[in-house]
Amino acid sequence: MSIGEMLAATVPMARTLNLQFQETTPDRAVVSLPDQGDYHNHVGGPHAGAMFTLGESASGAIVLAAFGDQLSRAVPLAVRAEIAYRKLAMGAVTATATLGRPAAEVVAELDAGQRPEFPVSIEIRRADGAVTGEMTVVWTLRPNS
Numbered sequence: 001m002s003i004g005e006m007l008a009a010t011v012p013m014a015r016t017l018n019l020q021f022q023e024t025t026p027d028r029a030v031v032s033l034p035d036q037g038d039y040h041n042h043v044g045g046p047h048a049g050a051m052f053t054l055g056e057s058a059s060g061a062i063v064l065a066a067f068g069d070q071l072s073r074a075v076p077l078a079v080r081a082e083i084a085y086r087k088l089a090m091g092a093v094t095a096t097a098t099l100g101r102p103a104a105e106v107v108a109e110l111d112a113g114q115r116p117e118f119p120v121s122i123e124i125r126r127a128d129g130a131v132t133g134e135m136t137v138v139w140t141l142r143p144n145s
Contacts, residue, residue: 003064004031011060013053021061022094026103029061032094045090051124052083055135058097059120063139066103074110074141079117081137089124089132097122100136110141 001009004021008014017039023030031054033039039050046054056078063076100119109116117140124133 003061007061014057017050017053019054019057024061024065026066029058029097030094031058031061032092035091045088046093048085051089051093051133054095055083055122055124056081056137058095058122059137062097062099062120066099067141070110070141074143077140077142079138079140083133083135085133087130087132089126091127093124093126093132095122095124115143116141
Protein backbone atom coordinates (compact mmCIF):
# COMPACT_ATOMS: atom_id res chain seq x y z
CA MET A 1 0.00 0.00 0.00
CA SER A 2 1.39 3.41 -0.96
CA ILE A 3 1.59 6.30 1.49
CA GLY A 4 -1.17 8.06 -0.45
CA GLU A 5 -3.43 5.00 -0.26
CA MET A 6 -2.68 4.66 3.45
CA LEU A 7 -3.52 8.32 4.13
CA ALA A 8 -6.70 8.11 2.06
CA ALA A 9 -7.71 5.01 4.05
CA THR A 10 -6.88 6.36 7.52
CA VAL A 11 -7.51 10.12 7.33
CA PRO A 12 -11.24 10.84 6.91
CA MET A 13 -10.68 14.44 5.70
CA ALA A 14 -8.45 13.23 2.85
CA ARG A 15 -11.27 10.92 1.73
CA THR A 16 -13.97 13.56 2.25
CA LEU A 17 -12.16 16.03 -0.03
CA ASN A 18 -11.22 13.28 -2.54
CA LEU A 19 -7.54 14.26 -2.32
CA GLN A 20 -5.38 12.58 -4.94
CA PHE A 21 -1.88 11.60 -3.80
CA GLN A 22 0.13 11.81 -7.02
CA GLU A 23 3.70 11.53 -5.77
CA THR A 24 5.13 10.76 -2.35
CA THR A 25 8.87 10.46 -1.82
CA PRO A 26 11.18 11.55 1.02
CA ASP A 27 12.06 14.58 -1.15
CA ARG A 28 8.66 15.68 -2.42
CA ALA A 29 4.93 15.05 -2.05
CA VAL A 30 2.38 16.16 -4.64
CA VAL A 31 -1.32 16.06 -3.76
CA SER A 32 -4.22 17.48 -5.74
CA LEU A 33 -7.70 18.68 -4.84
CA PRO A 34 -10.19 18.18 -7.67
CA ASP A 35 -12.62 20.99 -8.51
CA GLN A 36 -15.75 20.12 -6.48
CA GLY A 37 -18.70 22.46 -6.07
CA ASP A 38 -19.42 21.20 -2.56
CA TYR A 39 -16.10 22.68 -1.41
CA HIS A 40 -16.27 26.05 -3.19
CA ASN A 41 -16.17 29.43 -1.47
CA HIS A 42 -18.31 32.48 -2.23
CA VAL A 43 -16.35 33.27 -5.43
CA GLY A 44 -16.50 29.75 -6.88
CA GLY A 45 -13.01 28.47 -6.09
CA PRO A 46 -11.79 25.99 -3.50
CA HIS A 47 -12.62 27.06 0.06
CA ALA A 48 -9.69 28.26 2.20
CA GLY A 49 -10.26 25.35 4.60
CA ALA A 50 -10.07 22.85 1.75
CA MET A 51 -6.81 24.42 0.55
CA PHE A 52 -5.41 24.30 4.09
CA THR A 53 -6.32 20.61 4.34
CA LEU A 54 -4.72 19.96 0.95
CA GLY A 55 -1.44 21.59 2.03
CA GLU A 56 -1.41 19.93 5.45
CA SER A 57 -2.07 16.55 3.82
CA ALA A 58 0.83 17.03 1.40
CA SER A 59 3.07 17.90 4.36
CA GLY A 60 1.93 14.78 6.20
CA ALA A 61 2.64 12.61 3.16
CA ILE A 62 6.26 13.80 2.88
CA VAL A 63 6.75 13.39 6.66
CA LEU A 64 5.61 9.77 6.43
CA ALA A 65 7.82 9.17 3.38
CA ALA A 66 10.87 10.71 5.03
CA PHE A 67 10.39 9.36 8.57
CA GLY A 68 8.21 6.26 8.20
CA ASP A 69 11.12 4.13 9.38
CA GLN A 70 11.05 6.02 12.72
CA LEU A 71 7.39 5.27 13.57
CA SER A 72 8.30 2.46 15.95
CA ARG A 73 9.98 4.99 18.25
CA ALA A 74 8.34 8.36 17.54
CA VAL A 75 5.02 9.79 16.38
CA PRO A 76 4.94 12.67 13.88
CA LEU A 77 2.78 15.61 14.99
CA ALA A 78 2.03 18.95 13.38
CA VAL A 79 3.10 21.70 15.81
CA ARG A 80 1.95 24.83 13.99
CA ALA A 81 1.06 26.03 10.51
CA GLU A 82 0.89 29.25 8.54
CA ILE A 83 -0.76 29.79 5.18
CA ALA A 84 -0.79 32.76 2.81
CA TYR A 85 -3.40 32.99 0.07
CA ARG A 86 -1.60 34.69 -2.84
CA LYS A 87 -3.94 34.57 -5.84
CA LEU A 88 -7.50 33.53 -6.50
CA ALA A 89 -7.64 29.76 -6.78
CA MET A 90 -10.12 28.42 -9.30
CA GLY A 91 -10.60 24.86 -10.49
CA ALA A 92 -8.39 22.00 -9.38
CA VAL A 93 -5.35 22.90 -7.26
CA THR A 94 -2.18 20.96 -6.50
CA ALA A 95 0.07 21.15 -3.44
CA THR A 96 3.77 20.33 -3.58
CA ALA A 97 5.52 19.79 -0.25
CA THR A 98 9.27 19.76 0.46
CA LEU A 99 11.21 19.21 3.69
CA GLY A 100 12.89 22.29 5.10
CA ARG A 101 15.71 20.36 6.80
CA PRO A 102 17.66 17.24 5.82
CA ALA A 103 15.95 14.14 7.22
CA ALA A 104 19.30 12.85 8.53
CA GLU A 105 19.63 15.96 10.76
CA VAL A 106 16.18 15.39 12.21
CA VAL A 107 16.89 11.70 12.89
CA ALA A 108 20.24 12.61 14.50
CA GLU A 109 18.38 14.88 16.96
CA LEU A 110 15.95 12.06 17.70
CA ASP A 111 18.93 9.72 18.25
CA ALA A 112 20.36 12.27 20.70
CA GLY A 113 17.19 12.08 22.80
CA GLN A 114 15.73 15.37 21.57
CA ARG A 115 12.29 16.13 20.16
CA PRO A 116 13.21 17.56 16.77
CA GLU A 117 11.13 20.13 14.94
CA PHE A 118 11.33 20.70 11.21
CA PRO A 119 9.43 22.78 8.67
CA VAL A 120 7.68 21.51 5.57
CA SER A 121 7.11 24.09 2.83
CA ILE A 122 4.11 23.76 0.55
CA GLU A 123 3.21 25.59 -2.65
CA ILE A 124 -0.37 25.39 -3.89
CA ARG A 125 -0.84 25.97 -7.61
CA ARG A 126 -3.79 26.14 -9.95
CA ALA A 127 -3.78 24.39 -13.34
CA ASP A 128 -2.13 27.34 -15.15
CA GLY A 129 0.85 27.06 -12.78
CA ALA A 130 0.17 30.23 -10.80
CA VAL A 131 0.97 29.95 -7.08
CA THR A 132 -2.30 30.53 -5.22
CA GLY A 133 -1.04 29.71 -1.75
CA GLU A 134 2.12 29.20 0.28
CA MET A 135 2.12 27.27 3.49
CA THR A 136 4.56 26.10 6.15
CA VAL A 137 3.75 23.33 8.59
CA VAL A 138 6.22 22.75 11.42
CA TRP A 139 6.28 19.10 12.50
CA THR A 140 7.91 17.28 15.38
CA LEU A 141 8.82 13.67 15.98
CA ARG A 142 7.64 13.03 19.54
CA PRO A 143 9.55 10.11 21.04
CA ASN A 144 7.35 7.29 22.35
CA SER A 145 7.39 7.02 26.15
